[in-house]
Amino acid sequence: MEVNPFENAKKQLALVAEKMGLNPDIHKFLQSVERSLIVKIPIVMDDGHLEIFEGYRVQHSLVRGPGKGGVRFNPQVTLDEVKALAMWMTWKCSLHNLPLGGAKGGVCCDPKKLSKREIERITRRYTAEIISIIGPDKDIPAPDVGTGGEHMAWMMDVYSMQHGKTVPGVVTGKPIEIGGSPGRSGATGTGLFFVIERACEKMNIDLNGLTVTIQGYGKVGKKIVKLLSKRGCKILAVTDSRGGVYSENGLDVDKLLEWKEQGNSVRDFKGDSLKQITNEEIYTIKCDLIIPAAMENQVTEKNADQIDCKIIAEGANGPITLEADKILEKKGIVVLPDILANGGGVIVSYFEYVQDINAYYWDLERVNKELKKIILDAFENVYSIVKEKNISYRLAAYMIAVSRVARAIELRGIFP
C-alpha cells in the first residue's frame, strides 16, 4: 500500500486541529491510540499443517464510552491500517453522538483462500486472544470487510463460553436469532442512501435519472445499488475486487445481483452493450455520483484529476487521500465523508447493543426510523457548518466530531 492510512488519518486530524484552533495538548493526546494489541493466531489447517496468522485489536479513544468498531479479515490488514480505522471510528461515533469510543480489529488473512472451518478456527482463536480487552462495557466488535454475522456468532460464543453465560452485547452485527438487530446487515447502505437523498435535496439535484458508479459490490455496494436504482437512479458501472462492468445505458441491477449471488465476479457479467472495466477505470467514467464502497486509498493524487462527477459519497472508510481531497475540492466536487455517510452501520450496531443490554427487541420500522433521525441530525449539523464557514463536508464533520471528543477529555481530565 503506497499511502500509510494511519499517516493519512493523523494528517487529517492535524489539518482539522489547525483549522479549529484545537488545544495543542488535546491534539497531542488524540494523535496516538490508547491501546493496541497484536496477537498470534496459530491454526491447524484442514490438511493438518500449521499456519500462523497475525491479528490486532486497537482502541483509539475510550473517552466517550466503550470502544466500537469492526473486525476486518483481509490480506492487506496491518497494524497501521487498523489504527487508522480505529481513529476514524472515534470520529464517526462522536459525529453521530453515540456514547461510544473508537476501536477496530483485524486479522491478516485471505478469506477467499480459506475453508469455512479454517475461518471459524481463526475467528475463535482471535476472540480468545483479545478476550481481556473486549466486552459490552469495554469494547464491542462488529463486522467489517471480510466478516459478517457468522463471525459475530462465533465471537459471541467464545466470549460467552469463557464467561459462563450468554453475553449477546459483546459484539454487534449478529444473526437476529441470537440477539442481532433487524436492519443491521443493510444499515450502512440504508444510512448512505438517507445521506445522499438529503444532500441531493439541498443541492437541488433530482435522484430520478441520476447517473451513478459504485466501486465495491459487497454488503454496502449491493444495498446502495438496490436502493438508488429503486429510487430511479441509473447505475452505469459496478466493480468488485476483480473488476467490473460499465454500460452507458445503465446496468440491469436485478440480474447483476443474481449473478453475484451465484458466486460470480461482476467482471464476467454479460449483457447488451456492456464493457469490462478495471477498478482504476471506474474512476474515469463521467457521472453524477460516485460511491467508493471498497477499501482505503482508492482516490489519490494520481487519479483525482480524472474524476468527473458532482458528488462522491464515501461508503468505504478512507477511500480518498488527503491530497486527492484537495484536488476534488478545487474541482468543486462535493465529498460526503465516510464518518458521516457510512455511519449507518455503527448507528444500528449501537441500537443492537442497546437492545441486547435491555433484552428488549425493536422491529425494523423502529430501527430505520431512529437510524434516519440520527444520521440526518448529523447531516444537518454538518451542513449548517458547511454553509456558515464555506468549508468542505469533511472538515465540518471532523470539527464537530473532534470538538466533542476534546470536550470529553477536558471534562474528565487526565488521569492521575
Ligand code: GLU
Ligand atoms: N465496520 C463498520 C464501520 O466501519 C461498523 C462498525 C460497528 O458497527 O461497530 O463503521
